[in-house]
Amino acid sequence: MKIKTCLTVLCAAVIAAGFSAQSALAAKIGVSMPTQSLQRWNQDGANMKTMLEKAGHQVELLYAGDNDIPTQVNQIENMIAHGDDVIVIASIDGSALTEVLKGAKEKKIPVIAYDRLIMNSDAVSYYATFDNFKVGEIQGKYIEEALKLKEAKGPFDIEFFTGPTDDNNVNFFWGGAMKILKPYLDSGKLVCKSGQTTKEQAATLNWNLEEAQKRMENIISSVGYAPDGTKLDAVLCSNDATANGVTNALLSNGYDASNMPVITGQDCDKPSVKNIKKGYQSMSVFKDTRTLAAQVVKMVDEIVAGKTVEVNDTKTYDNGTGVIPSYLCNPVAATKDNYKELLIDSGYYKEKDI
Ligand code: BGC
Numbered sequence: 001m002k003i004k005t006c007l008t009v010l011c012a013a014v015i016a017a018g019f020s021a022q023s024a025l026a027a028k029i030g031v032s033m034p035t036q037s038l039q040r041w042n043q044d045g046a047n048m049k050t051m052l053e054k055a056g057h058q059v060e061l062l063y064a065g066d067n068d069i070p071t072q073v074n075q076i077e078n079m080i081a082h083g084d085d086v087i088v089i090a091s092i093d094g095s096a097l098t099e100v101l102k103g104a105k106e107k108k109i110p111v112i113a114y115d116r117l118i119m120n121s122d123a124v125s126y127y128a129t130f131d132n133f134k135v136g137e138i139q140g141k142y143i144e145e146a147l148k149l150k151e152a153k154g155p156f157d158i159e160f161f162t163g164p165t166d167d168n169n170v171n172f173f174w175g176g177a178m179k180i181l182k183p184y185l186d187s188g189k190l191v192c193k194s195g196q197t198t199k200e201q202a203a204t205l206n207w208n209l210e211e212a213q214k215r216m217e218n219i220i221s222s223v224g225y226a227p228d229g230t231k232l233d234a235v236l237c238s239n240d241a242t243a244n245g246v247t248n249a250l251l252s253n254g255y256d257a258s259n260m261p262v263i264t265g266q267d268c269d270k271p272s273v274k275n276i277k278k279g280y281q282s283m284s285v286f287k288d289t290r291t292l293a294a295q296v297v298k299m300v301d302e303i304v305a306g307k308t309v310e311v312n313d314t315k316t317y318d319n320g321t322g323v324i325p326s327y328l329c330n331p332v333a334a335t336k337d338n339y340k341e342l343l344i345d346s347g348y349y350k351e352k353d354i
Helices: 002-025 039-054 069-081 098-106 132-146 168-187 209-224 240-251 270-278 289-304 339-344
Strands: 028-033 058-063 086-089 111-114 124-130 156-161 234-237 284-286 326-329 332-334
Touching: 028 039, 028 069, 039 058, 039 289, 058 069, 069 086, 069 098, 086 289, 111 289, 124 132, 124 289, 132 168, 132 234, 132 284, 132 332, 156 209, 156 240, 209 240, 234 240, 240 270, 270 284, 270 339, 289 326, 332 339
Parallel strands: 028 058, 028 086, 086 111, 111 124, 124 326, 156 234
Antiparallel strands: 284 332
16 A cells, blocks of 8 residues: 555656656747648648647647738737747748748747748748758759760750749759759750740749749740650759649640650659659659658757757858858659659658559
8 A cells, every 4th residue: 555655656756757847848839831732831831740749849830821921921920929939930932021020039039940041030040941952953963964964965955944033942943953054055055945044034933833834835835845846855843833834734735754855843742753653754852841840840949948959051041131050951862763762661652642
């Protein structure tokens, strides 16, 4: 009896100690995501919520409709008003949050920019993302190797599709790809018959698939690209949504797996992985959203515990108010040859999903 009482007291003490250790570090975390219309942000949001809750935090996860900037501003305003302890934001327009984040700064709420850098705000404490320049380089190098640009004589026809210029990542995706491809454009080995070779001309509003599809349709009819006409050799697409738009336009204009140009992408969204398997899209860049979410949860824990926050880049990402200490995760090329290992074996997708 005595022993039993003792054990009960001991158990209660251990539970209480454990609970207070956790609750001392538990915090209220606001997570603001841009849209539910693209698969990756649903995954990002879900991963963050699960991992933050597992770490003992309370989570307020909100999506800003379908890339609706006023909704995102409003949601962040509420997170600040509710007194969230840390706010994590994947911005829609990186420059649209300057005003609202003044409130976070006043209340000393740390802000983590998630995947996309938030510009012109000194309220941003940290930035966690993938190496965005490397994403562009991987895409550029893929085209360079697929067309054997180093040795072949050419010329080869190429077109360009990237994201909206209000997404700071676009500067890096574009910069990385152009570092590889621009010398070939300059020498004439690569030719862009539409003439649309600037980032602004290649931009796609909100990364919208239909927008990219429409622009590709227009280019096809104005240049006269066709499997048996002016052959198109490559389309640099900065992500999978734009790649899907371009692929749809080409398929409805007579292209098939036997004559598709080299098409790049990014995210390994399910429709793109399916297209890679069918031979419609050549590659995507795999950014394991689980890795990014885990890194951000680690940042949150370090902030809440008052520890030094781990970063691995302190020179690349200046948001207009100074360089934001960043953690860059590693992107990798995904193709027909390695998608199984990257996506299935790692448990990211089930074979039946793709
Ligand atoms: C992200 C990409 C994504 C794109 C569209 C970019 O900022 O880095 O992974 O494809 O936004 O959502």
